[in-house]
Amino acid sequence: MxxxxxxxxxxxxxxxEEGSVTRAGERLALSPSAMSRQLARLRRATGDPLLVRAGRGLVPTPRAVELRDRVRGLVREAEEVLRPADHLDPAELSRTFTVRSSDGFVERFGPELVAEIGHAAPEVRLRFVRKTKKDTDPLRDGTIDLETGVIERALPPDIVSRPLFTDRFIGVVRAEHPLRAGKITAARYAAARHVHVSRRGMGEGLVDQALHPTGHRRDVVTVVDGFGAALALARASDLVATVPQQHTVILRQGMHSFDLPFRAPEVTVSLLWHVRLDADPAHRWLRGRVLDVCAIGRTVKDE
Structure with a gap:
């Protein structure tokens, strides 16, 4: 069939609606002959004459009267489907978003993000999950809605990204650490005992690559998988933690932070999402809030 x-x-x-082949043709930008052909097709499709002559005009058949409201409803519904989504009212939005982020992001930006979203959209819920490995499958299968992180290689074509901020590495020690006094040179920095952060358990990273041109190497005595763990160890010992500045503002409170005595490595933290959500009004609104909060956060200085 x-x-x-x-x-x-x-x-x-x-x-x-018009009850006239001529007026209908004018509205549809069709000639009278083309409109007549369309009416003939409609008659064949419905098995009914639909409009019949009565004096000088046309009148609808009972079948046409029966179809009028149904057809109008179908056309209006189709128009709704094929037009862009209406303007989003966050106050009426009820949805849960899952955000996967690296260690430190929630501590640094989570409070402001939750507060702003709670004020504008009381029925929106945020679910933060920790990133344990770098893969795009959770974005692709819908397990998570957004992700923050450093992009180390080209993304697949179905993953969209936007830079959030650039973070630079700094050194952090407990308040009573020997490095708190005197000038910190590359030699003093390297000779201290260090805790290194590596999700994959690697013994060296960006900081070591930046330090090598000085002719020194860090004395790394322990490796952990997150900045929070590194700072916890440094807070309770004489270990030196080298961490991203913006990510760790909250986690470093009460500790002594210092600029590295060599060119500090920098990383760009980006926001990632799947292309299927790119035009979704609610998702677009959430992305805007994350961008706003991170922009404000960049202006906050260490105490």
Whole structure:
């Protein structure tokens, strides 16, 4: 069985509303002969004459009267489907978003983000999950809605990203650490005992690559998988933690932070999402809030 031409629904809607082949043709930008052919097609499709002559005009058949409201409803519904989504009202939005982030992001930006979203959209819920490995499958299968992180290689074409901020590494020690006094040179920095952060358990990273041109190497005595763990160890011992500045503002409170005595490595933290959510009004609104909060956060200085 051949599929019906759904374009005929629009023609039928206009015909039944106007009750005139001429006026319907004018509205649809069709000539009288082309409009007459459309009416003939409608008659064959419905098995009914639809409009019949009565004096100088046309009147609808009972079948046409029966179809009028149904056809109008179908056309209006189709128009709604095929137009962009209406303006989003966050106050009426009820949805849970899952955000996967690296260690430190929630501590640094979570409070402001939750507060702003709670004020504008009381029925929106945020679920933060920790990133344990770098893969895009959770974005692709919908397990998570957004992700923050450093992009180390080209992303797949179905993953969209936007830079959030650039973070630079600094050194952090407990308040009573020997490095608190005197000038910190590359030699003093390297000779201290260090805690290194590596999700994959590697013994060296960006900081070591930046330090090597000085002719020194860090004395790394322990490796952990997150900045929070590194700072916890440094707070309770004489270990030196080298961490991103913005990510760890909250976690470093009460500790002594210092600029590295060599060119500090920098990383760009980005926001990632799947292309299927790119045009979704609610998701677009959430992305805007994350961008706003991170922009404000960049202006906050260490105490």
């Amino acid at each position: 051949a599929r019906p031409d759904l374009n005929l629904l629009l023609t039928l809607d206009v015909l039944l």
